[in-house]
Amino acid sequence: MSKRPNIVITGLACETSTFSPARTLAAAFHPRRGDEVIDKYSFIHPGTRLGESATWHGALIGHALPGGIVSRESFEELTNEIIDRLKQLKSSIVIDGLWFDIHGAMCVEGLDDAESDLLHRIRKVIGPGVIVSASMDLHGNVSQELAHQTDLITCYRMAPHEDAMETKERACQDLVDILTTSNGPPVRPLKARVAIPILLPGEQTSTRMEPAKGLYGLIPDVIKTPGVLDASIWVGYAWADEPRNHAVVVVTGWDKEPVIQGAHKLANYFWDQRQAFKFVAPTGSLSECIDSALKSTSRPYFISDSGDNPTAGGAGDVTWSLYRVLTRPEFQDSTDPKVIYASIPGPEAIDIILQTDINAVVTVTVGAEVDNLHHGPIQMTGRIHSIRHGDRDAVVEAVLEVGSVFVIITKLRKPYHHEYDFTQLNLDPREADVVIVKIGYLEPELFDMAADWMLALTPGGVDQDLPRLGHRRIHRPMWPYDREFAEPPDLTPFLVPFSNQSL
Known part of the structure; x- marks a missing residue:
């Protein structure tokens, strides 16, 4: 192929637990369209090697925070828009290649292999001659049918996923190489x-x-x-x-x-x-993890509240662990030990907090609006420590000081993976005694920050006790x-x- 190939980008990504009562809707994918798609990937921007080796066209991509099963209506809405955009592109250009940017663990009501179903519909528009390169999470699933319909398929090689963008770039580079190294039709590997x-x-x-x-x-x-x-x-x-x-x-x-x-x-x-x-770390019940943290001199001591990890598909609003933290006698005093708990959704609690001032004492009810299978909503009274607006996931965040526990409350669920997630809320995790985060293995910044840590085997939609x-x-x-x-x-x-x- 002597000319610059036309490559279209599309894909839907959401890691979804079928054991969570949560549902993921179309808006959660934060869809990007047209040039917004190109803007997301710096390695194909004009002036870069890949940017100049092909002409890139954005259809629609949507990357949702992991959660519950995707509603069929939402999947059809996003898929239909992808198909419409592909048809529009096909009417104006010859599509040579397609980059299928997916996760691989998206579960949709009524489907057993959502990514394969999506690609099947895409293939009906672009035809069998277009070379398709898929990039995936290593926690995705490659069915035989998905492998059949792709020409190139690759995934991350690191967990935590520090090579995510590197993997996506590799998928694009391999696609460009196949499209540009042959004088005739591209040869499928x-x-x-x-x-x-x-x-x-x-x-x-x-x-x-x-x-x-x-x-x-x-x-x-x-x-x-x-x-x-x-x-x-x-x-x-x-x-x-x-x-x-x-x-x-x-x-x-x-x-x-x-x-x-x-x-x-x-x-x-x-x-x-x-x-x-x-x-990847020592494990125990939540009680055992807290006991170990209090006995340890290592600070900060991190505990993973793993069963409700929102970045693995948990609903994020399970209150089972927070209830047990707040009722620990060691945390009733307002000074020591300092504990940070991240986090619990409470939209009504946020509304109440926004009607008051910093340092005011309020009583609010949080959690268990989505996943109440393990414990119901909990009521707590505390001092408002901080409020923050504008987060992409949480929308509004607030910190309530309850005894010696600083509880992060969110309007919508949010993962806490970075130090700035805490410092923006006037919290210093490095100065805390114990930091409890809804997460599995610690993401790089948290891992580097933790003087020691344990993985708590807690209940939720991503329970680590798989047979359970x-x-x-x-x-x-x-x-x-x-x-x-x-x-x-x-x-x-x-x-x-x-x-x-x-x-």
């Missing part, structure tokens, strides 16, 4: 896929530690093999109950033997190491739900042909 009967939470597969560190450390050797273009490992998403939820390896390239051998190497290492996957959740529809046997296998799983790589039969 080969893909070898292996489904692995393992389903683990991200908190047991962080690449900060073994064996995930070693598993993902094999990728550079595989991709430097002549004839191999990319190698990717998906851990899968543990908090959804769909047949596609399990680990997957996909190796892409031009030569059959090294592609198959690479997939075989990664899949077998993953399976052989299955018993070595452990939690009650999966019914995943394929069995599945490690660690099943500890004994009648015979070893078949890890033979399957060479995935491109499928356009239903277009």
Whole structure:
């Protein structure tokens, strides 16, 4: 292809728990359209190497905060707009390539494989000749059908996901290379896929530690093999109950033997190491974690309230842990030990707080409007420490000092991953004794800040006790739900042909 290829960008991303009563609606995706899409990705801006090697066209992308299942109406609304925009683009340009920017764990009412369904509809518009490159989260799911419909498919290689933008850029670079290195029609690469009967939470597969560190450390050797273009490992998403939820390896390239051998190497290492996957930090009940924090001299001491982690799909408003924190006798005094709790939604509480002043004492009720399966709303009385407007997720935030606990209340749920999330609220987590955050493994800034930490095994839509959740529809046997296998799983790589039969 001698001319600059036309590449369209689209995709919907939301990591969704089917064990949460929450529902995700269209507005939560904060859709970007047209040039807004291009603006999001600096690596394709004019003047950059990728920006100058292709002509980029934004259709629609939507990236929602992880949460509950996406309503079918919302999915159809966003999908229909994507299709309409693709039809408009196709009427004015020849579409050569499409970058499918997704997460891979979006669950939609009435669908078992939402990303594949979306791409199927997209393919009906753009046709089978367009080269599609997908970038994903390693906690996404690669069904056989999704692999069939894509030409290139890759995912993050780090958890926490410090390489997210690097992965997206790689997906685009590989797409451009395929579209521009042939004088004739682009040549589709080969893909070898292996489904692995393992389903683990991200908190047991962080690449900060073994064996995930070693598993993902094999990728550079595989991709430097002549004839191999990319190698990717998906851990899968543990908090959804769909047949596609399990680990997957996909190796892409031009030569059959090294592609198959690479997939075989990664899949077998993953399976052989299955018993070595452990939690990324010491674990315990919430009570045990608080006891350990109070006994420790390490400050700040972080505790992950993992069962309601909003960045894994939790509703974010489970009050089970906050109730137990506020009733601890050690935290009844207004001075020590200083505890920060992040966070709990309370829209009505925010309305009351906004009618008063800083330092005023108010009584408010918060939480359990969405997920009340574990504990109901709780009432608390405290001093207003700070108020902040304009957050993208929370909209309005306030801090209520209850005893020695500084409780962050939000209008809408929000994850707290950065130091500025706290300092903007006039809170200094480095000076706190204990910081309790609704999170799983600590994100990089929190990890660097923590003098010590524990993972609390708390209830919620992303409960770390996976068997307790009650999966019914995943394929069995599945490690660690099943500890004994009648015979070893078949890890033979399957060479995935491109499928356009239903277009």
